[in-house]
Amino acid sequence: MRDAEGIRESDLTIRSIREPKWFPAVLIVLCCVPGVLASGAMASDIIAHTRYFGSNPVKEGEHFLGEWTLRFIIASLTVTPLRQLTGWNWLAKHRRTLGLFAFGYLMLHWLAYVLLDVQLNWGDLVKDLIKRPYIMIGMAALLLMIPLALTSTRNSIRRLGGKRWNRLHMLIYPIAILGVIHFWLGVKKDITDPLLYGVCVAVLLGWRVVRWWSRREAPRAASLAGAP
Amino acid sequence: MPIRTNHEPTSSEITPETLYVDRRAFLAAAGAIGAGAVAALSGMPSLAVAQHPQEPQAVGKPYGLQPDDKPTPWEDVTTYNNFYEFGTGKGDPSQTAGSFKTKPWTVRVDGLVNKPADYQLEDFLKPSVVEDRIYRHRCVEAWSMVIPWRGIPLADVIRRAEPNSKAKFVEFTTLMDPKQMPGERSGVLSWPYTEGLRLDEAQNPLALLAVGVYGRVLPNQNGAPLRLVLPWKYGFKSIKSIVRIRLTDATPKTAWNQAAANEYGFYSNVNPTVDHPRWSQATERRIGEFFKRKTLMFNGYAEQVASMYAGMDLRKNF
Numbered sequence: 001m002r003d004a005e006g007i008r009e010s011d012l013t014i015r016s017i018r019e020p021k022w023f024p025a026v027l028i029v030l031c032c033v034p035g036v037l038a039s040g041a042m043a044s045d046i047i048a049h050t051r052y053f054g055s056n057p058v059k060e061g062e063h064f065l066g067e068w069t070l071r072f073i074i075a076s077l078t079v080t081p082l083r084q085l086t087g088w089n090w091l092a093k094h095r096r097t098l099g100l101f102a103f104g105y106l107m108l109h110w111l112a113y114v115l116l117d118v119q120l121n122w123g124d125l126v127k128d129l130i131k132r133p134y135i136m137i138g139m140a141a142l143l144l145m146i147p148l149a150l151t152s153t154r155n156s157i158r159r160l161g162g163k164r165w166n167r168l169h170m171l172i173y174p175i176a177i178l179g180v181i182h183f184w185l186g187v188k189k190d191i192t193d194p195l196l197y198g199v200c201v202a203v204l205l206g207w208r209v210v211r212w213w214s215r216r217e218a219p220r221a222a223s224l225a226g227a228p
Numbered sequence: 229m230p231i232r233t234n235h236e237p238t239s240s241e242i243t244p245e246t247l248y249v250d251r252r253a254f255l256a257a258a259g260a261i262g263a264g265a266v267a268a269l270s271g272m273p274s275l276a277v278a279q280h281p282q283e284p285q286a287v288g289k290p291y292g293l294q295p296d297d298k299p300t301p302w303e304d305v306t307t308y309n310n311f312y313e314f315g316t317g318k319g320d321p322s323q324t325a326g327s328f329k330t331k332p333w334t335v336r337v338d339g340l341v342n343k344p345a346d347y348q349l350e351d352f353l354k355p356s357v358v359e360d361r362i363y364r365h366r367c368v369e370a371w372s373m374v375i376p377w378r379g380i381p382l383a384d385v386i387r388r389a390e391p392n393s394k395a396k397f398v399e400f401t402t403l404m405d406p407k408q409m410p411g412e413r414s415g416v417l418s419w420p421y422t423e424g425l426r427l428d429e430a431q432n433p434l435a436l437l438a439v440g441v442y443g444r445v446l447p448n449q450n451g452a453p454l455r456l457v458l459p460w461k462y463g464f465k466s467i468k469s470i471v472r473i474r475l476t477d478a479t480p481k482t483a484w485n486q487a488a489a490n491e492y493g494f495y496s497n498v499n500p501t502v503d504h505p506r507w508s509q510a511t512e513r514r515i516g517e518f519f520k521r522k523t524l525m526f527n528g529y530a531e532q533v534a535s536m537y538a539g540m541d542l543r544k545n546f
Binding site: 046049051054055056058059116119121124127128131132134185186188189190192 | 303304307308312316318319369371414416417487488503505506507508510511513515516518519520
């Protein structure tokens with residue numbers, strides 16, 4: 001461990017910050033906040049005609065939950081680069097929390113769409129699904145996310161083996177891209193917000209590509225340099 | 229119920245609309261208070277205070293309303309707006325249009341007419357009788373409202389301009405003023421916003437040039453000081469803050485059609501059988517209601533407008 005006991009105070013660097021005891025609990029509570037607020041506000045707006053979500057609470061609430069899904073996907077993708085940059089390896093175990101919350105918000109977003117927006121009109125649901133690319137893309141992302149949620153337990157990692165589990169969970173990369181495209185195709189004209197999420201996803205995936213590339217090149221460069 | 233406002237009321241909001249819209253009414257009101265300028269000036273603030281905090285009553289003659297149609301609350305009508313000149317969010321216009329200057333306001337009527345002219349808004353309105361009409365409103369985004377407008381028939385304005393025999397279309401243009409309209413500094417649409425109608429559509433008695441809503445002067449976010457209202461067409465055809473009305477012989481270019489021709493046609497008549505490429509137009513959500521309603525052909529105004537489109541393929545001419 002880098003932050004082993006007995007180091008002098010001057011040796012304390014950013015890499016030596018340990019996980020605060022309160023962190024896991026606070027993280028979970030924070031992750032719940034947008035969902036609790038959204039559910040409460042939508043229920044109040046629909047039943048009591050308040051305007052927390054403005055005049056069209058179903059649409060606004062549905063979009064709010066969709067954006068939070070993307071935010072949690074992005075947060076889960078941020079864990080590894082942040083860990084590599086800071087050396088806070090304890091962050092790794094919270095990737096699962098963030099990923100599961102992303103799935104939870106995706107479910108809420110989907111339920112808002114099916115129950116409140118389309119109101120279980122099966123004809124419309126089927127028509128949406130076969131005619132509208134942004135719905136198809138959103139549904140594809142949802143389907144891809146189900147195996148990730150199902151294999152989020154420690155047991156699954158053991159059963160699948162770390163390597164296969166890791167490979168399966170790389171599905172989050174296409175899911176993130178599909179999520180941004182789904183948002184992009186859904187907006188009427190102003191693409192500012194989807195562009196912002198797109199940039200975040202591009203940077204986070206780009207980081208991985210660059211690291212993968214430089215690791216592949218590094219040994220070869222070293223061997224080439226040592227050749228003569 | 230008190231009305232919540234996010235900003236200080238502008239002078240146009242607290243001036244009683246009838247006084248602002250119609251000078252004859254202004255004089256009559258002043259006379260009633262006690263005659264003379266002093267009485268009028270002292271009377272106005274008290275009128276304003278008495279009037280402003282009240283939820284306004286919907287006034288006007290219902291046009292094409294269904295039995296269960298009720299006016300959408302003032303709060304929704306004035307805070308849920310698509311007016312991209314003031315931002316693309318529904319709440320942006322009511323939050324950022326407060327300081328928009330609508331006085332003085334000049335309207336140019338020109339093109340293929342015998343009587344082209346620039347009008348001050350007051351002179352533009354004076355020859356017509358201002359009417360209160362309650363219309364259904366259907367946005368292309370599949371939400372709808374019922375709105376009590378105040379305005380003059382567009383046909384009056386067209387008739388006074390005396391279109392010549394070559395005139396086939398009417399083009400409308402919104403004010404271009406990026407300093408006042410922050411949205412015009414963005415590239416979301418090509419500015420200024422333009423819209424268009426066939427001449428016979430513009431002469432349809434339903435086409436209204438609105439100057440007020442709920443018996444009040446049009447709030448800036450609703451397209452002050454002068455906007456079009458075409459209840460049988462999707463809302464974006466009802467162009468806001470109009471500065472120019474031009475008669476042409478060619479189909480006018482329209483803002484949304486230029487932005488996405490496959491999604492927004494020139495006609496854009498409300499039609500439940502022709503879907504937007506990205507969503508269904510068969511149903512709509514009435515603002516303030518949970519369960520969706522069926523969308524009606526021409527938004528319920530088929531009787532008044534369907535004959536204008538007889539023999540046309542409305543799938544092609546969407």
